[in-house]
Amino acid sequence: MSATRSRLPEKTGSTADWIADALRSKIIQGRYKANDPLRQDILAEQLGVSKIPLREALVQLKAEGLVAFMPKRGAVVSPLSADEVQEIYTMRIALETVALEKAILRIRPADLIRARGVLEIIDGGADKTEWGDLNWEFHATLYRAARMPLLLNAIQRLHNNVLRYLIIYLDSLSAAGISQNEHWAILEACREKNVRQAISVLKRHLAKASGNLVSFLS
Template sequence: MTRDENAVDEQPTRTSGGEGEDALARLAGRHATGYRSVGVMAYDIIREAILDGTLPPGHKLRQETLAESIGVSRLPVRSALIQLESDGLVEFHDRRGAVVKSLSVEQAREVYHLRILLETEALRSSMGEMSDARLERLRMLGRTADAEQEGADFVEARTAFYAELYDATRRPIQWELIDQLRLKVGRYMLGWRLVGDDAHQHSHDELTDAVAAGDADAAVELLRHHLEGVRDGVLDMLAAESTAGPAPATGRRRSGR
């Protein structure tokens, strides 16, 4: 399966020590222009580093190191970490300070149970009010997501597809709940495209076709099948990591959806 959050064919890459700091500095270089606020820049850089695995679950987030790598003072870094805590990506401990939040197998299973319930209902509701204009945007966004291979651009394209699919503009509270659940299990896995089985390779087009045909049952079944496949891959990964520990930092895995 493709790791549209699905099966696992290779161990996730871990970065450590100076390698992680160098990767963070490269991210900072890409984000260094176009910001009116260093706080927003620090937040975007750290968030992307968590989502793409540069800062993996359990990684200790030292404010001095982050500030030096990004090229800002500690204050915007501290503010960014507080915001990321509210996003569910970072947690603070009395003795360890801030760390990238980890997820247990049990928590991931619960998250996907809730996602399936909420997202299938969101899809049915949205299809009842689907317009030709929205359908056209949906197909364009799906193809954009399929064209992206990894990292932040893929995550953004995929998020935009599902925001349109679930009519986030008209149902902002529902979308906020869905997005929060996606982030809870997504973290660094959210940006990975798993390889090994092509069962979900064209899921965006297939899902859009079912929506265009007005076949709610078929669309919901495709979505459910996709989320269940994603869930099983994530659970396998988390179970393996809980027994084997972090994989060595060699190479990069392909990013997924």
């Protein structure tokens, strides 16, 4: 499990993928904020790469909704409106409930142990740069049992798109405790193989996050 992404990710895969991972982490952590310019000459020098794979990485992040190309400005960190956040959470609720429903009867004891371990790390005082990775790892550990990798990838992209704002919201309004209680309730329902309860808590968990984040952005 990746506990934190405060440092640059290891250089695995293609150069463009590595650059995308590095920039994605900075955007999610809030180090690059909405509408911040992503100047290719500066980034290429900072990362020690050429502009060709850098542009490929920026195009990849554009497809994920994290980067926009603006006339006369070039690449910038894509902002999200309250309406877009609401739409993303509507999509997340639809996709994640399907993933959990398909997964819950296939979740192994080892998956439950891993998910519990992630929650215990969060309870132990993970900071906000760690929280994003840990939050995703908890949900993904449960959803992977569905054996639907395309669905999981779609969910992760939506998750990453709002996480940069959610981390700020949780940090500023001290809402992380409520979110964590819901995580434990989801895990308990999965342990009991209670599909209806697990989906009910997950829907409430995502709907609450959507409403709070929309209010925060508004």
